[in-house]
Amino acid sequence: MISVSVKNASVRYKNHVLFENLDLTLPAGEWTCLLGQSGIGKSSLLRLLAGLLASDGYGDIQCSDSQNLESRVAYMAQTDLLMPWLSVLQNVTIGAKLRGNLDQHDIEKAKILLDKVGLAQDSNRYPSALSGGMRQRVALARTMFEDKPAILMDEPFSALDAITRHRLQALAVELLIDKTVLLITHDPMEALRLGHHIRILGGDPVQLGPAIIPQGKPPRPVDDPHVVELQQEVWQQLAA
Amino acid sequence: MQSSDNDTITNSQWRWLVRPITLAIGFIVLWQLVTWVTQAPVYILPGPGKVLDSLFNNLGLILGHAGTTALEIVLGLIIGTLLGIASALCLTYFQPARHWLLPVLVVSQSLPVFALAPVLVLWFGYGLASKVAMAVLIIYFPVAAACYDGLRHTNAGWLDLARTMNASKIATLRQIRFPAALPALASGLRVAAAVAPIGAIVGEWVGSSRGLGYLMLHANGRMQIDLMFAALFVLALLAISIYFLINRILTRLLFWLPETLSFTD
Numbered sequence: 001m002i003s004v005s006v007k008n009a010s011v012r013y014k015n016h017v018l019f020e021n022l023d024l025t026l027p028a029g030e031w032t033c034l035l036g037q038s039g040i041g042k043s044s045l046l047r048l049l050a051g052l053l054a055s056d057g058y059g060d061i062q063c064s065d066s067q068n069l070e071s072r073v074a075y076m077a078q079t080d081l082l083m084p085w086l087s088v089l090q091n092v093t094i095g096a097k098l099r100g101n102l103d104q105h106d107i108e109k110a111k112i113l114l115d116k117v118g119l120a121q122d123s124n125r126y127p128s129a130l131s132g133g134m135r136q137r138v139a140l141a142r143t144m145f146e147d148k149p150a151i152l153m154d155e156p157f158s159a160l161d162a163i164t165r166h167r168l169q170a171l172a173v174e175l176l177i178d179k180t181v182l183l184i185t186h187d188p189m190e191a192l193r194l195g196h197h198i199r200i201l202g203g204d205p206v207q208l209g210p211a212i213i214p215q216g217k218p219p220r221p222v223d224d225p226h227v228v229e230l231q232q233e234v235w236q237q238l239a240a
Numbered sequence: 241m242q243s244s245d246n247d248t249i250t251n252s253q254w255r256w257l258v259r260p261i262t263l264a265i266g267f268i269v270l271w272q273l274v275t276w277v278t279q280a281p282v283y284i285l286p287g288p289g290k291v292l293d294s295l296f297n298n299l300g301l302i303l304g305h306a307g308t309t310a311l312e313i314v315l316g317l318i319i320g321t322l323l324g325i326a327s328a329l330c331l332t333y334f335q336p337a338r339h340w341l342l343p344v345l346v347v348s349q350s351l352p353v354f355a356l357a358p359v360l361v362l363w364f365g366y367g368l369a370s371k372v373a374m375a376v377l378i379i380y381f382p383v384a385a386a387c388y389d390g391l392r393h394t395n396a397g398w399l400d401l402a403r404t405m406n407a408s409k410i411a412t413l414r415q416i417r418f419p420a421a422l423p424a425l426a427s428g429l430r431v432a433a434a435v436a437p438i439g440a441i442v443g444e445w446v447g448s449s450r451g452l453g454y455l456m457l458h459a460n461g462r463m464q465i466d467l468m469f470a471a472l473f474v475l476a477l478l479a480i481s482i483y484f485l486i487n488r489i490l491t492r493l494l495f496w497l498p499e500t501l502s503f504t505d
Contacts, residue, residue, distance in 0.1 A: 052400050075404040081397045084496045085419045098407035098415055128498050146405065 001178055002063045002072075002149045003028040004049065009059035011044040018044055019206035024199065026150070028064060031173070031181040031218060033195030035188060035238060040201050042184045046152050049182065050075050074146035078155040080139040082127040088114065089123040092142045106145075113141040116175060133164035140168070144175055151181045158186060169194055170219045188234040192227045194218045200237045209237055286466040291473065294466035301455070302467075306474050308450040312368060312440040313482060316375020320432060323376065324383025325425070331384075332391040332417075333409075349381040353439060357446040371443035371451065378439035379432040386428025390421025423497055426490040433486040437479040452478070 005025040011018040018041035026032045036042045048057040051070050061069050082091045092110040096102040114120050117137040127135055136156060143151060156172075157165045173194060185191050191198045192214055200209040212230060214220060220227050268288045274280070275287040282290065295302065327345065330337040353374055360377075364370035394417045402412045444453025452475045459467040 047400075050400070050404055052403060071406050073404055075401060077397050077400070079397060081395070081401050083398065083416065083419070085422075094401075094415065095405040098402055098405050098411045100408075100411060126496050128496060152404075 001029040002065050002067075002180055004061065004063050004069055004150055004180055004182075006045075006049060006059040006061045009045060009048055009057070011041055011048060011053065011057040013044065013056060017205075019201070022059075022201075022206070022208055024208060026180050026182050027197065028180055029178045030196035031176075031183055031194050032197045032199060033183045033185055033191035034199050034201060035185060035191050035234065036201035037238070038186070040206055042201055043154050045201070046154050046182060046184050049073065049150075050152050069150065072148050073150045073152050074143045074148040076139055076143045076151065076153045076156045078158055080127075080132075080135040082135055082138055084127050087124050087126055088119060088130070088138050091127065091138055092145050094142065095146050110141070110145055113144050114138075116144075117141045117171065131164075132160055133168060136160060136164075136168055137171070140172055140175065149180060151176055151179045153181065153183045155184055155186065157190065165190075166222075173219045188231055188238065189222060189227075192230055192234065193220050193222060198234065200234070202238065202240065212237075283463050283465050286469060290466045291469040294464075295470040295473065298467055298470065302452075302471055302474050305450060305452050305455040305471065306478055308368070309437070309440055309444070309452045309475065310478055310482075312371040312443070312451065313375055313436045313478075315368070315372045316379055316439055317432060317436050317482075317486075319372065320376040320379030320436075321383050321429065324380050324428070324432075325387050327380070327384040328387035328391055328421075329413075331388045345381060345384055348377060353378055353442055357442050360443065361447040366447050366449060370446075371440045371448065374443035375436050375439035378435050382428040382431040382435070383425070384428075386431075387421060387425045390424025391417055393424070394420045423494060426494055429486060429490060430483070433483045434479075436482070437475065441475065 003026060005023070007023050009022040009024065010020040022045065024032075024034075024045065034042050034045065044053065044057065047053050048059050049061060049069065050073050052075075063069050063072070083094065086094065089107070089110055090097070092113060093102055093106050096106045111120065111123060114123050117140055119134060119137055119141070122130065122134065127138070130138070136159075139156065143153075153172075157168055160168060169190065183191070183194060195214065195218065198212040198214070200212075201207075202209065212234065214230055215226050216224070271288050275285055278285070286294075327341060331341055356377065357370075357374060360373045361370045364373055398416050398420065399412065402416055407415070440451065441453040444451040445457060448454045452471045455471045456468045456475075459465070459471060
């Protein structure tokens with residue numbers, strides 16, 4: 001397990017400064033949920049950590065084991081990003097295929113992961129034959145296949161219906177145990193259900209609010225009185 | 241019940257044939273009617289019966305020339321497609337190539353092939369090479385333009401995913417960008433398959449001693465109009481067969497595209 005921190009994070013978009021000098025720490029083996037209004041720069045911060053911002057972003061990224069974060073993150077986006085010409089199994093193993101080291105061991109590992117997300121029988125199907133929830137479960141299996149210590153998730157559940165989202169959130173918490181996770185979300189309830197730490201990005205100039213730390217282990221029940229109470233506080237901070 | 245299902249499958253398998261056969265019969269009937277009504281002389285418009293007679297009497301001759309034309313078209317398609325894809329890759333990956341290659345691409349299409357045909361025959365001779373070059377010229381642009389368009393519009397999310405997976409540029413091209421560009425490339429290939437015979441036939445008209453274009457000119461010069469029409473009929477069949485063969489291969493390759501509709505659908 002590693003903790004990840006970024007210091008003095010700054011991101012520009014088309015000569016417009018999204019944020020400057022932000023400091024964020026992702027505690028080891030825990031979920032940090034980042035909330036904020038649309039366009040505030042949540043996804044940009046995640047992309048900075050993922051190494052996906054070229055010249056528009058800067059930040060001093062450090063890991064607790066003093067190694068580079070680059071090549072040690074797995075990325076899960078809002079859309080499932082499944083490739084329609086690949087079967088479910090091939091989609092899960094695409095990382096190994098891209099790195100040119102796919103072998104039988106990887107296939108077996110992918111099958112076990114598909115079994116864990118409840119899609120063992122669907123490994124030869126194609127994405128067009130799957131429902132939205134099934135597709136996102138494949139994306140979750142693909143993320144786990146990468147077996148990286150840090151997981152960056154950019155609103156991965158937002159396009160799903162309420163029931164499917166609820167189930168998938170619980171599955172993700174169960175399967176990504178011991179991973180250092182950054183989850184970008186618009187949904188305060190999702191953050192309160194899944195996060196060990198909740199950070200709110202907002203204000204002018206844009207700043208990170210203090211960490212909100214809900215009690216109990218995720219996934220928390222949505223009707224937990226403590227969660228309901230904290231939801232008010234999160235709403236207030238978001239609206240401020 | 242099962243027998244009824246099998247009947248339905250068999251019916252749907254053959255149903256696509258109904259329309260082309262109906263069209264062909266309708267065309268032949270209309271053609272015959274026109275010859276009856278206009279009483280056009282045989283050297284202007286021979287009836288379908290006479291053309292069929294000529295087709296069967298000269299089948300060996302026509303098929304021999306058709307083989308040459310088919311070879312020109314197929315070679316033109318293969319070389320034109322490979323050149324088109326190579327150009328699209330250059331345009332996508334080498335910034336300077338864009339400034340140099342794009343004008344060449346546009347010029348290759350804006351100059352009429354008819355105008356270039358005599359030059360190509362002069363350079364490549366009366367044989368196969370000049371006709372293949374004509375077909376390549378005609379095919380190159382739609383394939384290059386479509387493939388470049390497809391390669392430029394890869395889903396940015398897939399490219400992000402590939403970067404987080406430490407994929408090399410080559411691996412990203414092979415596993416993501418090229419498959420993602422296939423639907424666009426397929427559109428270009430369909431256009432190429434439809435226009436390829438034009439290049440080959442124009443080349444044969446300008447100067448050759450083999451091929452259906454040559455046979456048509458030769459028959460026309462000797463007032464064998466029925467033979468000319470028979471050669472034209474075989475040329476049409478050849479062009480349609482090549483188009484549908486390529487369309488079928490593309491439809492199979494793009495099985496994952498739910499909206500893939502071939503012209504037979």
